[in-house]
Amino acid sequence: MELRHLRYFMAVAEELNFRRAAEKLGIAQPPLSSQIHDLEKEIGVPLFRRVPKGAELTEAGVAFLSAVPTVFDKVEQAVKLAQKGGRGEVGQLRIGYTSSASFNPIVPKSLRAFRRAYPNVELTLEEMNSPQLLDQLGRQRLDAVFIRPGKEPPLGFAVTILDEGPMVVVVPSAHTLAQNSAVELAELQGEPFVLCSRTLGPGLYDEVIDGCRRAGFDPTVAQIAPQITSIANLVAVELGVSLVPAEVANTNVPGVVFLPITGDAPIARLALATRRDDRSVVTRNFCAFVRKKARVS
Template identity: 40%
Template sequence: MERPELPLAQLHAFVVLAEELHFGHAAARLGIAQPPLSQQIRRLEDKVGHALFSREPGRVTLTPAGRELLPAARRALADLADGLAAARAAGSGRAGRLRIGFAASLALTVLPGLLRDFRQRFPGVRLDIREMTTAPQLAALCDKSIDIGLLREPPADEAELSFRTILTEPFVAVLPAAHPLAAQRTVRLAQLAGSPFVLLPRAAGPRLHDQIVGLCAAAGFTPQVAQHAVEWQTVCALVETGLGVSLAPASIRRIRLKGVAFRGIEPGAARTRVAVGWRTHDRNPLVAHLLATVSQDRPDVSQPPQPGHDALP
């Protein structure tokens, strides 16, 4: 790429003169005297190396060189005016692009409402939304390929990142409908000791995985994982086939499968957190906007299960 040769002020004067085809009128339109305009055009012509205007008695016309330069000058001036407006809008937080990563299960809880509210308040902002499990979200936040992460069980020791809990929800047992424990309203964790488990891999969400395993340990057993699945929807489908049972965040009740029963657990004090994450020193105003939207938008899903939701045997 070479250095630009033509000054924009001169190109602007050129365009105005090309429209007026009269040095006096163009000078008045530019708010200057005629001789300085004459000099400006001369300087531009010297830089191009050819006359851009033909000066005849009684009229000024464009030369072929001038006719070639005019559309390019117009386009460039317009490009820059647009780009400057867009840069200012982005800088002030009225426009721009916000890149959001989210864990799949959050599509069942906070994501829809948050996106709706944000779009309503900031229609000029383009949202780039990508599904990613927790660990990849943390990496993407650090390397700046996303601006916002929506995830579960945020880490406590990320130096560059900050997190804020949006909501907490209890766990539920996920059982095949025909499972003997499905007949109960609530399941004691110890009762699950004899059943194989279907769980997400630790790598997908280390803290959530460890929390679930920890609950089982507190109940006196280590879950025997028969199958891993990255998505909670897949977990439910495998449970439905009778492959095993699971422990999951309560919001997955929204996944409605005939052959799956969701039951409250005892002890029921444990909760899993949903959080928004961002780079601590990120000054992007859109990030601040989204955090503000999250703070005003806190749906409560800690209500008890409603009758009719589960497939009763």
């Protein structure tokens, strides 16, 4: 059964006259009669009976007429839904992020703006470390991830650097350097360091190690933190000092002081990664929102 059969049926049902219905449809009467006959044959019952002044609906025709308009409504809804899907206005988006990435204003601003612009897109969020995020992205279990890359972006993905800036030093409040307005990295030589495992955050870990080596020393890692957001708390109990992305200072952890670094400082980068072969309009729309927020932040 084709939609044109239903349109022909509706025209005859409204006009109750094959000639007027044919004129309304812009076709000749014989083809219209033939199409109605084909429809009745397919259904298995007559829908119209001929009368002197034209035609009238049979009992089957009356029943059929009560249901046909809903078919057109559903088709129209389906068309509109398809158009929304083509514009990326419906669907699902799975976003991943590192714990430290969530402190960068680009991330919440992007998510909030996208949610408001596309309320019918189902948005899910997952927090993991960068290697896990990239693994899940590669397995197509996530669509876009906010990561902390090193100097070289991860291979095999489309990566956009959103933000980069010098890291800051975090020391216990009772530390002798806590009274300074800024520190040189060389002043941390001999201090015990609190760092995340390289397995969990290779980009930031390598930046800290390389930065210290440029300053003339190899840092002594005294404590491994389970995640970067735990570093300040471990520093607060005087297990060591550390370097973290500047926005982590917004956590306001009591018992620590965050200090800018003078001279050559390690760099913390924030990036958005997607699969190179992802053709999703939803993902493309989200990436556009993120890039826009990165430019205005």
